[in-house]
């Protein structure tokens with residue numbers, strides 16, 4: 074028999090309520106209010122009238138699961154992917170693409186407006202085809218009864234969704250993925266934890282990087298896999314980080330096209346598959362153009378670029394200014410950036426390999442001066458180096474971010490240091506997901522004119 078506590082818990086868990094969804098928040102859940110209290114609901118669309126089962130009840134907020142769609146939002150559509158219900162790869166496939174854009178724009182404004190009353194917000198730049206845009210993906214692997222499970226994790230869990238076909242990748246990419254899965258299964262290679270598959274802009278090169286639990290692998294097996302899946306290059310790493318095998322052409326290539334006023338000429342990139350690269354090349358071109366518009370460089374100006382990676386922005390910046398000092402900690406990315414500068418005959422880049430904090434401290438000690446600072450940090454943001462950036466007293470700062478909450482936190486700190494947002498632009502680099510890429514131009518309040 075249930076005790077009193079269990080009975081009340083069960084009652085509370087199965088409580089059902091009606092709710093109207095107002096907007097989408099960071100993470101992709103919809104929110105609405107019940108008696109003034111906020112509830113989060115996965116896979117809900119602004120405008121939906123829902124019956125939800127309350128699954129979490131906290132003092133300030135709650136969470137619900139959809140029991141029934143009483144009245145669907147006019148923006149609701151059937152998801153293209155049959156695995157959408159479970160897979161954590163996408164969050165917004167149940168909304169039409171225009172509504173996804175509107176919801177993301179609204180979310181960005183709500184998060185960023187808090188510190189930026191006077192800034193201009195530009196409209197989100199969307200994609201023409203919001204599917205098959207990704208050139209890189211990380212896939213988890215596990216064996217169950219001799220069968221391989223391979224794919225993204227389920228939402229908020231470590232269960233693998235073993236999809237047949239992911240609509241975020243091209244048909245050719247999916248075929249390669251299938252070949253790798255089939256090979257791992259037929260050879261019962263059950264010690265691969267995860268792998269990354271990446272391809273270049275024209276899908277001419279495919280490179281796979283495996284992360285294995287057992288570091289005593291048979292190289293022969295992986296070399297056979299490279300041939301059977303027709304991969305250009307293959308890397309095998311131990312999960313401890315030890316490099317076990319690197320074979321073939323482990324490079325990917327893409328390009329930026331000349332764009333009058335902002336990108337001086339066509340730029341080619343060749344990058345190591347192990348370096349960070351933007352996974353949506355089509356939108357990346359637009360992103361670089363906007364960064365260049367915000368940077369608005371003159372030929373006599375000096376630029377500091379932090380988190381410069383393989384030189385994605387560096388090359389365009391260097392073509393427009395006197396010198397770029399590019400700071401990046403990854404060995405392969407710095408090598409790629411140097412290679413790309415030679416490939417494009419660009420010689421006014423000074424590469425500093427190392428942590429941004431240490432490198433900016435050294436630059437401060439050397440009394441370096443910069444007219445413009447560009448930063449493109451990972452998701453964790455750049456909180457620790459904001460005072461250091463401010464101490465260069467640049468005329469302009471351009472901040473590229475893939476994470477709205479850390480961007481919001483960092484903008485507050487920039488504000489305390491005299492740099493205020495002047496203009497925001499947004500790019501849909503990750504359609505069907507809640508992700509949004511932001512570019513912000515910050516003005517130096519101490520600068521005259």
Ligand SMILES: C[S@@+](CC[C@H](N)C(=O)[O-])C[C@H]1O[C@@H](n2cnc3c(N)ncnc32)[C@H](O)[C@@H]1O
Pocket residue numbers: 349350351380381382383384385386400401402403406427428429430449450451
């Ligand atoms: C979001 S990526 C941007 C790269 C480049 N801007 C691009 O568009 O391809 C962030 C980069 O910062 C580098 N990084 C991360 N933490 C760093 C740190 N503490 N110091 C220096 N570089 C860092 C990563 O290796 C990565 O290349």
